[in-house]
Each structure stands twice: as C-alpha cells, then as structure tokens.
Amino acid sequence: MTPDPNSLYGPLDPAPEAGWSQAPPRMGFFTDTSVCIGCKACEVACKEWNDVPTSGLDLLGMSYDNTGALTANSWRHVAFVEQPRPAGHRTPPFAGNPTDGSVSPASAAVAAGTGNPTGTDPGVPPGDPDAAARMAAGPEFLGMPGSQPPGRTGTADGRSDFRWLMMSDVCKHCTHAACLDVCPTGALFRTEFGTVVVQEDICNGCGYCIPACPYGVIDQRKGDGRAWKCTLCYDRIGAGKTPACAQACPTESIQYGPLEELRERAAARVATLHERGVPEARLYGHDPDDGVGGDGAFFLLLDEPEVYGLPPDPVVTTRDLPKMWKRAGLAALAMAAAAVAAFVGGSS
Amino acid sequence: MAEAHPVGFQWVMEAKRRGAKVFHVDPRFTRTSALADTYLPIRAGTDIALLGGVVRYILENELDFREYVLAYTNAATIVSDQFVDTEDGDGIFSGFKPETGTYDQTSWQYAGQENGGGAEDTEEARETAAGLRHESHGSPIPGVVRRDETLQHPNCVYQILKRHYARYTPEMVERVCGIPQEKFLELARAWTENSGRERTGVLIYSVGWTQHSVGVQYIRTGAIIQSLLGNIGRPGGGVLALRGHASIQGSTDIPTLFNLLPGYLPMPHHATHPTFDAWASSIRHPGQKGYWGHARAYCASLLKAYWGDKATPENDFCYGYMPRLTGDHGTYQQVLNMIDGKVKGYFLLGQNPAVGSAHGRAQRLGMANLDWLVVRDLFMIESATFWKNAPEVATGEIVPEQCRTEVFFLPAASHVEKEGTFTQTQRLLQWREKAVEPPGDCRSELWFFYHLGRKLREKLAGSDKPRDRALLDLAWDYPTEGPLAEPSAEAVLREINGFEVATGRPLGGFTEARDDGSTAMGCWIYSGVYADGVNQAARRKPRHEQNWVAGEWGWAWPANRRTLYNRASADREGRPWSERKKYVWWDEEKGEWTGYDVPDFEKTKPPSYRPAPGTSGPEGIAGDDAFVMQGDGKAWLYAPTGVVDGPMPTHYEPAESPLRNPLYRQQANPTRKVYPHPVNSVNPSPPEEHSQVFPYVFTVSRLTEHHTAGGMSRTVPPLAELQPEMFVEVSPELAAEAGLTHLGWAHLVSGRAVIEAKVLVTDRLTPLRVEDRIIHQVWLPYHFGFEGLVTGDSANDLFGITLDPNVLIQESKVGTCDVRPGRRPTGAALRELVEDYRRRAGITPERHAPVVTPADGEGAR
Amino acid sequence: MGIRTFIEGWPVYRQLTGTDPLGRGAAAQSERSAELTARTETADRVARSVCPYCAVGCGQRVYVQDGRVTQIEGDWDSPISRGRLCPKGAASKSLVTSPLRQTKVRYRRPYGTEWEDLDLDVALDMIADRVLAAREQTWEDVDDEGRPLNRTLGISSLGGATLDNEENYLIKKLFTAMGALQIENQARI
DSSP states (O other): OOOOTTSSSSSOOHHHHTTOTTOOOOEEEEEEGGGOOOOOHHHHHHHHHHTOOOOOOOOOOBTTBOSOSOBTTBSEEEEEEEESSOOTTSOOTTTTSOOOOOOHHHHHHHHHTOOBOOSEESOBOOOOHHHHHHHHHOTTOOSOOOSSOTTSOOOTTOOOOOEEEEEEEEOOOBSSOHHHHHOSSSOEEEOTTSOEEEOTTTOOOOOTHHHHOTTOOOEEETTTOOEEOOOOOHHHHHTTOOOHHHHHOTTSOEEEEEHHHHHHHHHHHHHHHHHTTOTTOEEESOOTTSTTSOBSEEEEESSOGGGGTOOSSOOOTTTTHHHHHHHHHHHHHHHHHHHHHHHHHHHO | OTTTOTTTHHHHHHHHHTTOOOEEEESSOOHHHHHSSEEEEOOTTOHHHHHHHHHHHHHHTTOSOHHHHHHHBSTTBBBOTTOOOHHHHTSOOTTEETTTTEEBGGGGSBTTOTTSSOOOBHHHHHHTTGGGGGGTSOOOOOSOOOBOTTSOSTTBHHHHHHHHTTTOOHHHHHHHHOOOHHHHHHHHHHHHHSOSSSOOOOEEEEGGGGSSTTHHHHHHHHHHHHHHTTOSSSTTOSEEEEOOSTTHHHHHHTTOOTTEEGGGEEOOBTTTOSSHHHHHHHHHOTTOBSTTTTHHHHHHHHHHHHHGGGOOTTTGGGGGGSOOBOSOOOHHHHHHHHHTTOOOEEEEESOOHHHHSSSHHHHHHHHTTOSEEEEEESSOOHHHHHHHHSHHHHHTSSOGGGOOOEEEEEEBOOTTSSOEEEEOTTSEEEEEOOOSOOOTTOBOHHHHHHHHHHHHHHHHTTOOOGGGHHHHTSOOOOOEETTTTEEOHHHHHHHHHOEETTTOOBOSSGGGOOSSSSEEOSOGGGTTTTGGGOOGGGOBOOGGGSOTTOTTBSEETTTTOSSTTGGGGBOTTSOBSOSTTOOEEEETTTTEEEESSOOSSOTTOOTTOOOOTTOOBGGGSOTTOOOTTSTTSSBOSSOSSSOTTOSSOOOOBOSSOSSOOSSOSOOBOTTOEEOOOTTOOOOOOTTSTTGGGSOEEEEEEOOTTOOTTSTTTTTSHHHHTTSOSOEEEEOHHHHHHHTOOTTSEEEEEOSSOEEEEEEEEOTTSOOEEETTEEEOEEEEESOOOSSSSSOOOOGGGGOOOEEOTTTOOBOOSOEEEEEEESOOOOTHHHHHHHHHHHHHHTOOTTOOOOSSOOTTOTTOO | OOHHHHHHTSHHHHHHHSSOTTSSSGGGOOHHHHHOOOTTTSOSEEEEEEOSSSTTOOEEEEEEETTEEEEEEEOTTOTTTTTOOOHHHHTHHHHHHOTTSOOSOEEEOTTOSSOEEOOHHHHHHHHHHHHHHHHHHHEEEEOTTSOEEEEEEEEEEEEOTTSOHHHHHHHHHHHHHTTEEEEEEGGGO
C-alpha cells in the first residue's frame, strides 16, 4: 500500500491512513470556551482516571491558574485570562465604579516570572512577562506596563470593561502529529479513533517528540523519563465510554464525539454566538487545511489564540519529511529487510 | 453558583441557552460573574437596600403580578392600626423593648387580632432560634382576616409595604450599596419583565446570605419580590438556596441542633412547655386554620419512636424524660462556656470549628479548656491538633504541657464505606449504597453512636436513678450486620418513616400518624420515604425514562413534592396560568388536582371550596389558598409573626461597618444577638469613634477547588494543587493605596486576630463609591488552616461573634479590618499588634457597641 | 510461540506487510495497548452513590475491584447532575483512598505532647465513662422554680453536615436520652 500523498501534510483521515482498515469514525474534543466556568473538573477527572501525579503546590498568580501549562503531570490545563476588554453583549462590569486603570497586564507580567516545579521536563518554566502582559491586555496592548508595581499603573479613565476568559487546553491530537512522526520507537502511535497516544510500555524517554510538538504539549516526567500526555482516554473510548474530562465537565464546555459531528456542532455554535452579539467567537484547530491538517481536539475561542497561549498558526514540524522520505525511503526499506533476514537466519 | 455549585450551574447555562438573562450580584467578580450577562458589584452587607429598591420599583410602577398577588398573598390584608413602621421610628418598629433588644409583636398583628395569640415573645424566640421552626410550616394566625381587595386601604399590607420602601430609590440604592443607578434599573427592569402568566424569574442565593446579622431578612426580601412577581410555586420561579454541604438540609430536617427535634418540632422549653399537652398545643395552635391540627400526632409518634413500648398515652409518651431549654444553648454560647470552664466534654463529628467557625481563636481556646474532646473525622484536622499546632501555641496562649484537654481522635468512615441518605438542597433524599468496608478503625457515626449508646446502657444497667431512665428505656434495638456489627441504616430509615406499632407496617405518610400511641414516627416530614416497605430514597429511575420533574429519582419531602406551594402554578380557578408555565392544575372531570408534580394541595379539594366561618385546621384552608402551610393560606409580604426582627426587612448596616446607616438613625439590627464576653469584640462602627482604625471591608467565601474548612480538600492532592496557598484579592486601587504588590504578602488585622496571605491584585475587585466615599473591599477564601497538604492562615479568625436573631447564625460574611503590606509578626509580637489596634480602636473587654444607636449620635438624620 | 507468529507480531514485519506502511498506527500498537480496557468495565461491582461535598446531590458511581475503590465518576442517569461532577466530586476517589486518611485511633492524654495509640474498643469504653462522669458532675434536675430540666450542660457536640440522616437521627436520639441538649451542627454555621 502506498502512503497517501497527504500522509504528512494536508487534509486526511488519519486512522485508515495508519492502517486501521476497519476504523471507527475519528473521535475528538470540541472545547467551547464560551461556556467554560473554569472549575477545573476536567483537570481533576483526568488525573483521577489516568493516575496522573500532582504537579506542584505553588501559587502562580496567573489569575486562578495554578497549573501553568500542559505537562506530563497535567493533561488538561485550564487557562484563565483577565482582560480589560468588553465582553461583547454584556453590560460593562465596572461601569460607574470609581476605578483607575486596569492592572491585568501588569499582574500577568508579574505572574509570568513564577515557575512551577511540576516534576516534569520542560514542565512550566518561568514565562515571558511581555508575552503574558500582551495576553492579558488583548490585541490593543501598547507595550509593557511601566515599572510601577501593579495597582499604580492606572490611567484616570477608569476601567469599566472587563472579561475573564477561561479555556481548558488539551493535546490537539493533530491530523499530522509531528510527535508521532519523529518517535523512533513507535511509542507514539495513531489509534483506530484517529487519536495520538503515547504507549507507556514502549516509550524509552528519548524526548524527540518534545521539540516536535508545535503546541508545546509533550513533556517528560522526571524520574521515569517517559513522555506523557492526553490519550483521549484510549481505554475508556475503546469501551464506548466518554473521556473522563468530557464526562465530568459541568457545562458541556468539553464535548466528545465523532469529529465530523463536532465540527458541524461547532460551526452552528459560532453562528449562534454571532447572532447573539458575540462577534469575537471563532474556531481554532477545526480546519483540515491548516498547518497540522486540523486538530482532533479543537476549540471555540473568544479572542486571538495567542491570548490563550496557543500558537496562531501551528505547522506540523515534519511537514518537509516527504521530500526526505523519497531519498531515504529505499535505503530504510532495504535496511529493514536485511534486519528481518538476519533475524530469521540467526534462529534457524 | 459557578464557584461553589458548578454542576448545579449547568442548569443556569441551559437557561441561558434558551435566552434567559443572568444577573450576578457579588462583592467580587467571580467565575459566576464571568458567565453572567450583567454583574453588579455590591458593598457586602447591603442586600436589603438593593432588594428593597426592587420592591419599591415594583410597587411604585405597579408591576406586580396583580392576579397572583390578590389571590395568593396577604397584600390585601389589613394590619393593626397600632403598627408603627421603621420609617416613623427611625429604624425601629413599634413594640421594641430596649432593655432586652427584642420586640413585643402585638402591634404587628393583623387588624382585630392584636390579642389573638399570634404574637410571640420574641425574647424567648430569639434565644431558642425559633425562626428555624418555620422551615417546615409557617406561623399561625388566628381567625378570619380583614381584607381590602382594592389594595387602597392605608393599612393594607400592600400600602404599608409601599410606604416602608418608598425611600429605597435608585439613588438610595447607589448611596448604600455602591451600585450605579443604571445598573440597578437594568436589574429591576429585567426582573419585573419576567413576571406574569407567561414568564417567571428565579432568585438563587448561596447560604452566605444566612451569615449576616440580618440574614433571615435578606431571604425575606427575596421572598417578597418573588411573591409580588408571582414567582413562587411555579416552574422557573422560586427562591432557591444553594446549600453547601451534602446533607445540610437533612441536618435541619432531622436536626442535630439544640433547639429542634426532627421535623422542626421545638425542643421543649422549661417555662413554656412544662407538659406534653402544653408542648403539643404550642405547635398545634388549637382553633387556628391550616395544617396544625395533626401536630399532636407528630409529637406523640416521635416520642413513641424514641421510647417505644415505654411510651404510652398514660405517661405522656415519656415526655417527662425530655431535657429542657432555658435559653440560648447554641454553638457560640457553648464555646464561650468552654472558655469559662463550664463544659466538660465536646464531640466534633466531621466538623472543624478551629477553621470553619467565626472567631477561630475563641474556638481553639475553648477546646483547650475541656476535660475531653472526641474528634471523628477522615483526616487529622486542625480541631484535633490545636493543642500542639494552633497559632495560639506560637503566641504562647496554649502550652501543650499545660493544656489538660484529653483528645480522642476516632477515624471516620467515608461516604462510600457506609449506606444511608443525604438530603440535598432541593429536599431530595438520595440513598447511597455501600461500596466497600471502612479501613482499620474507621467507623460510621451510625456505628459509633449505636455502640456508644449500647455501652452507656450496659454501664447504667441496674441504676435506679430517675435521670438514667431515659437512657435505659430508650428504644435502642437496631439490627447489626457485617463483620463490624454495623447497625442497619435501613432499619433507622424505617423508624424515621414511621410504622404501625401493632403490626410494624411502615406508614405511607404523615397523615397516618396518630396521637394515641398506635404509631411511631421518627420524623414526620420524612414519612413516606419508606412507604410500602420500599426504600423510596433509593429509587434511581434514569432521567430519560421519566418526565422532566423526575419524581421517581430519590424521594423529596414532603410527600415527594418537588416544588412547594405548586398550587400557585394554577390560577384561582385551578387553570394553568399559561400553557408555557403549566405545572399542576385542577382536573374538573376527575375532580382532583393533577399535573407533572405531586400537587401541594388536598387532592380533591376543589378551587371553589370555601370554609364555613370559624372552621379550624386544614378544613379552614380555602380552595384558592395556595400557601397551605401558612395560617391564612397566603404568602406573606408582611409577617405579623414568625420573624423576630421585624414584619418587613429593613436595611441595617452590618455589626461592623465603616459607614453610618444612610437610611435610619438605628445603625445595625437592634435585635441582633451579641455576646459581651471578654474574648469577643466588635470593631467600632459609626457613630462610635475610631471606626477608621479598621477602614476596609472584608468578605470571605469559597473557591471551586476547595470545600469549607478544607478537611476534605486540602488533604486531597488533585484539589490541593489547584489552589495551593492562602491569598487575598485586592483591587488595583487598594493595592496602590496600601502599598501591596501582586504575589507579595499582606496581613489583615481585626480586633480579634491578624492573619497573612499572598496578594492577588486583580481587576475583579473594584472600589465602590458609597455616600461620596470610596469604600475598598477585600476578599479571602476561608478554606485554609495549619494542617493538610496546603496550609495558610484562617480567614474566619478575623471575625467576632454577632448573630442573626432568628436563627442564631453568625455574621461571617462581612467585617472590617486593616490591610498592611508584608508578613504578620510571629510569637508574642502577634498579639501585641492586635492589642495595639484594640487600644487605638478603644476596644476593651468591658466596652460593648451599643445595640440601640443613641439618639444624639453623630450622623443622626 | 513459533517463529512465524513471533515474526508476524514484530512491528516492522507488520509495518512492511500490513496496511500501515509508515508504522504509525495499527502496526505500532503494543500488546498492552491492544488489550487495554476501561477498569470500569472489569470492576467487580458498582455502588450507586451521592457526592459528599456540596448539596447539589450529584449522582456518583463507585467502582470496586478486589475490595478497593478503583474509580468514582458521575452517574449519567441522575436528573440532577446528568453524569457531571465538579473538581471536588471528581476527586472523590482521591478523597476516600487518600494516604493521609487516618485509619487508627489516636489518643492525646491530658498535658501530653504527642499522640499515642489506643484500641478502638478501649477508646469507646473510655468515652462512655467520660460521658457518664460529665453528666453526673453537671446534671440539672430542676430549675429555680422546681420545673424539670432533666439535662446536662457539661456535654457539647458539633456535627458536620455530611452526616447521613440516619446518623443524625441516632445522634439526636441518644443525646436527648442522656439529657445532653447542646447538640449543634454546621447547619447553625
């Protein structure tokens, strides 16, 4: 069988491509951040089901986010972004109150300086204060807040607008997953559901997958050295159950189902929100024509992806592999054949 | 709601999806505010001013649901002309007795009933938290009332209410609450627009509302609005309490409270309930209308359940065994008595007052002065280790080698290691199956108390002391099962449900209770939960297999009704108000009430039924009296009795406030329960001097990631890591004023304590403009303590002890403090700092804030 | 295992001969992955329960294997919660299986500086003795006017609101019979 010309880039149904001839429909997550209440049930339900260890007991000061990022010890991560921006249809929360200017960018910048020893590598290293301030301020950000500590950066104008964005982030289960492409041991593999899973019995902790991920999701657990991330509850969905995070989610912010169906549902939700005066609603990771061939876990966002700490235009890092493949392919096949021959020969 | 009840919040999101508009009122912008359409920041402790503003808006613009109001409320009832309102009494109603700080309710009565026996002695009512009794049934009123259906009579409730709230204008709301007028009007408009035959609105509060010196009146104000707008007893309406513990509703229904017996029957009082007859009659109110007639049967059946064969009509069912109240024996009085050495032993059963109760230092000092303490919990909580790890050990106030309290820590069984029922916030009982046996020495409370009782009875066997008869004659034979000899929870539930003594047949409901000793019934309002010998609370018919009311999931008291007073979902004639809001209605053909829920009305009493004059008991309730548990069958906009601090809610400032009451000379609730004990103190409020020593308002509440005093969350790794440290949220404006930096330290000082916390400077907090002043509020989570995986100072340490007069619940949602940058002192220097503040504020053990604000006080209007 | 099956099981062989020439899917699936199933499917039993945290009353299913709780998750049949749980409810397994849970009686004698061990039955017996002693020391038969009181104010109790109704019923019944009326609950707080 010849690989699909799109097997490393472009639209594709990844499970059949990965040899699952009787593949069920591709399954995924649609995370609708417009109904997320930031309760973190997803983080806990994931840890409970998958026996994920704790990831540090530090107050990070990034609003209510004390997890910091997706790591080997946090497979769901709820981001909280406080922003001095209008929330579309809503009445400005602090209209008429005697406020000075916003402190959100300054607080976010301070928080960015705190790391979190998560017991993983690279874990949650201290961030970039400037980037954090930009996230909190939204697109109108005009530069780093001054050297004044938070609370002294206000303008006389006051701050009537405010919104609190929350988003439960997770591995994107890319159509073209560079982590999987670079994995030398076959530990990372494509399941029959089209999801991307690290097999803990195979992973040898080489760490090649870590720089390959365009979203910075993959991370290694210190001590055991292996890479760990969301499996989209491979064991649960194999048994016809819903992944732990989606089942727990109180407000259906995390929805699980056949990806095609989720994409339709997401498009309808965006249309509804637009009708209801939320023009900022947009999808992220839903497009099969994007740099990773579309995500198996995609999102409805209320701001630019960068605000949530997501790359605006992720591209599979192994995009150029096919060109190399043509040259290296024959050699690789020849080598593999030789190895088989040696094995058979050796045991006879 | 999204913060503390996230799964319940799914239904708010569901409503939003269908177009509902959500308003959120809170001192700070929370995860609920983030999803609301409109957020209103409010000064903590001013909710009656806001809600009173809404009442005024409704009445001034005649936006009440008039058909509903006339049919189902007491709006038309004429009140005694002796009644004097707070508007004419400068914040005090008629009947006030300054020497006791309580009211004589005679002048509050309906016209012609001033001496009809409805008025309560509110002093005894306050000391015994009598307000709690009305959870299952309203107050009685005698005889027939006079009404003016045109609502024009100057003394009709409608007009009295209108005058009472006339000054609660949008301008006043802004002045008191700090809510800009436009915002207030947006709320008032939306609320009133969602009223009438086709529409409803719902009011949801979390029980922080109860933790105020005017807590009951907060809820009363909400109930008045919902009654005026026709939002009670109807789908999509109601006043919904979000209670915070798995079975806290059950803990009042089958109370472990000093003043109540199961089913809200009062604990006997030494003076007013000398005999069984006096006790039963005080509940039954002979000759009055409504569902009181059977009270004697509930009383007799309870005692029959307690003392079994020994309880007979001849010996008044062993009523003589009952211990008697003489006044306030509530948890705060107890703690002060512990400090004074009056209490020998203390049981803590899954409760952590060292962190969870107001004035943590008093709690810990009290525990350090006992003969013995029994702590039963899952984890080693602060209340078990106070003798070695409390902050008072660091300050030298508790010295382990000198602390005599003997402590027994007995590990408890978890919710999966025992079976039994929880009653959740909608009065729904749900049975839990046991999954595994408890490990090691862990045992259920059922096991502990059953076997403790067994041992006590063994030790007393043969005693001839009269005082021991009550224990020896107790019906205490529960079957045990399994390797640990666990008593059968189902057998206990069966006793709660009630049974026919002669045959053991489980009763089908409380109407089967008898006062002749032929029935035993442990809790009359729960009767029916074991009807037909079936554990109805264990029913789990999947939601997809029944209607949306889901009446076959668990069992709700009373009689499995899911919405109380649902007769009001139909109009006077028994027809649904609209197709859209159809719920329960009169089926003319069958001659009975029917609908999606169990009708909260006598099944075959037609809407046209009118009682003959002078009829008492349930027969006195007319076919259109929807509020069947009220003496007059009406929802009370004005409460002639039953509420000890006034027939209508009135804005008073919290016991600690930086501001003078803008509405009345009377500063704070004149009937609030105060404890002039040396360990207790109240920070000064205007018109007293030195209120500026504590210039900031602080409020506390929960985080989604933690539970109450932290015993079930700071000990659980996946929760502990999500909120790992104590912190205080401050606005950028206060941060600038007080010199606080994000993620730096701050300490907060009150007249009781100083605590420290990491600082979160956030836009979610805002200063408020109140009376031309800027008021800064800070917010703290109250989950932290000194044990567990994550630790921190306890916010509740900052509070003093002042209670609501109706239910004796403490004001622990608002207080005043100072906020300073940096960490707090340690050791003896810590108490010195507090003492310094106390000196500056003029707080001495002898000084007590005046309960009644003096006439010539500063700022009198 | 014959050599043929051994080789057929070898990923590279499967990759070369199967439907997954790039070796990223079916061919790379490990034996463990192939045999993986949800532990809820293999549990010995499931108990229908209710979340112990707030009063919403979310349904829980408690899965048990070999006498141990292996999973607690939302009960999708529940009309209240529809299978959902908040972070606290979702942490219920960690709550009940926490290594920090105390499973032994601990005793601190008066003026003691450390915990000591104590047998459960002995503890129960000691507590019973102390209850009776406190009751004797503080018993009040009648008030000043000779009206019955039948009580002790020497014993207090404060219960949490995660106790079952059946437990509260027995607590109130026993304390009332022993004349202890300072019986309180989180419901007051």
